[in-house]
Amino acid sequence: xxxxxxxxxxxxxxxxxxxxxxxxxxxxxxxxxxxxxxxxxxxxxxxxxxxxxxxxxxxxxxxxxxxxxxxxxxxxxxxxxxxxxxxxxxxxxxxxxxxxxxxxxxxxxxxxxxxxxxxxxxxxxxxxxxxxxxxxxxxxxxxxxxxxxxxxxxxxxxxxxxxxxxxxxxxxxxxxxxxxxxxxxxxxxxxxxxxxxxxxxxxxxxxxxxxxxxxxxxxxxxxxxxxxxxxxxxxxxxxxxxxxxxxxxxxxxxxxxxxxxxxxxxxxxxxxxxxxxxxxxxxxx
Numbered sequence: 001x002x003x004x005x006x007x008x009x010x011x012x013x014x015x016x017x018x019x020x021x022x023x024x025x026x027x028x029x030x031x032x033x034x035x036x037x038x039x040x041x042x043x044x045x046x047x048x049x050x051x052x053x054x055x056x057x058x059x060x061x062x063x064x065x066x067x068x069x070x071x072x073x074x075x076x077x078x079x080x081x082x083x084x085x086x087x088x089x090x091x092x093x094x095x096x097x098x099x100x101x102x103x104x105x106x107x108x109x110x111x112x113x114x115x116x117x118x119x120x121x122x123x124x125x126x127x128x129x130x131x132x133x134x135x136x137x138x139x140x141x142x143x144x145x146x147x148x149x150x151x152x153x154x155x156x157x158x159x160x161x162x163x164x165x166x167x168x169x170x171x172x173x174x175x176x177x178x179x180x181x182x183x184x185x186x187x188x189x190x191x192x193x194x195x196x197x198x199x200x201x202x203x204x205x206x207x208x209x210x211x212x213x214x215x216x217x218x219x220x221x222x223x224x225x226x227x228x229x230x231x232x233x234x235x236x237x238x239x240x241x242x243x244x245x246x247x248x249x250x251x252x253x254x255x256x257x258x259x260x261x262x263x264x265x266x267x268x269x270x271x272x273x274x275x276x277x278x279x280x281x282x283x284x285x
Contacts (some may be wrong), residue, residue, distance in 0.1 A: 001259040003032040005058060006075060006188065006216065006244030010125055011035075011043030012062075013132040018043035019050035022281075028256040032266060034058035034077060034244075039093045040128055041081040041197065045102070051281030058269075058278050062188060063178075064093050066168035070197045071158055072187065074174045075216065077241075078273035079183025086177040089169055090194075094128050096167040101129045103164035106249045108134075108270030111161060113143055131156050134252055147251055149228035154225060158196035175211050182275020184215040186242055191230055201233055208237040213272060218243025218259040220252075240265050 008014035009021045016024060018035060021043075025033040035047050035057060044059050051057055060077040060134065079086060101120055108115045115137045123140075124133040135150035142148045153160045169177075171187075178185050191198060204215065217230045217243075234241045243259040246252070270278055 001031040001263045001266070002029055002257055003263060004030055004245050004247070004257050004259070005032075005034040005186075005242050005261050005266070006036050006062070006219075007033060007247040007256065008037050008062075008249075009035060009043045009047070010127045011040055012037035012128050013124075013130050013248060013251065014127075015251050018047035020073070020246075021249075022047045022050050022055060024056060026052045026255050026281075030055060030257050032056045032058060034060050034075075036060040036062045036075055036077075038062050038073075038128055038130060039064055039090045041063060041090075042236065044081070046244075048279050050199075051279065053281050055281040056278045057281070059276050060183075061090065063090070063174050064166070064168045065171040065174050067171050067199060067203055068198050071168060072171060072199050073189070074169075074171055074178075075186040075188045076174070076178040077087045077179050077184045077186070077269055078276045078278070079181035080275035081181075083177075083181035083275065086181045086183075089177055093167055093169065097129050100164050100166040104162050106129070106133050107162040107164065108138075108155075113138065113141065113162075115141060120221070132248070134162075135164070136251065150193075150258070165248070171207055172210050175207060179211055182273060184213045184269050184272050186216055186269075187212060188216050189219045189221050189246065190215050191226040192219070193226075194221060204233065205237055208239055211268070212239065213240055214240030215263070216244055217241040218261075219246060220254045221246075242266060242269075 008019040063074040135147040138150045242261045
């Protein structure tokens with residue numbers, strides 16, 4: 001089985017619609033794909049409707065969190081999307097995205113970059129506006145060559161010249177909320193140091209004690225040394241280890257299925273979940 005447990009669609013900051021994403025996942029030879037848009041489940045219904053026979057969809061979301069001043073992302077799988085407390089927290093995070101984008105635009109304007117809200121909103125389309133959309137605007141304007149190049153101290157990285165904080169969930173609260181909604185939690189790309197400061201291993205140990213299920217190990221932002229270190233940490237803490245593409249369509253160079261999750265780990269994730277269940281394709285449009 002080929003299993004990719006971290007992808008994004010136009011419901012957040014990917015460039016494929018949810019339907020396009022699952023069709024592309026089938027073409028890429030995946031057996032299982034998870035749709036984990038940032039702080040939203042809005043793309044799930046469209047993805048389910050387009051599922052082809054032979055492809056299974058894992059519903060999920062990537063939750064924006066912050067611990068000790070460090071931003072981090074928590075992948076949440078197979079939770080009840082209508083559970084009131086978790087739904088309210090996701091809405092609180094999403095509602096803060098628009099004023100944050102306006103703040104980043106204002107800082108960029110002060111730096112002499114003529115980016116506008118209209119440009120960023122056009123790029124975001126129906127998705128939840130975020131830093132990648134602002135980064136894409138910088139690419140359009142020729143300020144940086146790629147989206148990744150916008151995530152530096154010069155521009156949009158944590159603490160960068162145009163960075164603006166947003167509401168982010170405490171990860172221990174995120175774990176509690178996802179568990180209460182019947183879901184499973186995996187710390188996304190914990191060693192992605194190019195994105196800014198990373199969460200110390202001591203905090204990951206505390207999260208494991210609080211119920212964290214796993215950490216994402218095989219990821220484009222982890223070199224071989226980082227992967228080996230994270231595997232050792234996961235074994236020490238009794239955490240599951242996943243692998244995923246973190247696919248964003250044309251916004252990133254990584255391909256669907258470029259990194260995958262072991263079928264036994266996937267099976268354990270589905271066994272632990274009680275809020276929702278993987279959706280097998282039946283030949284969608």
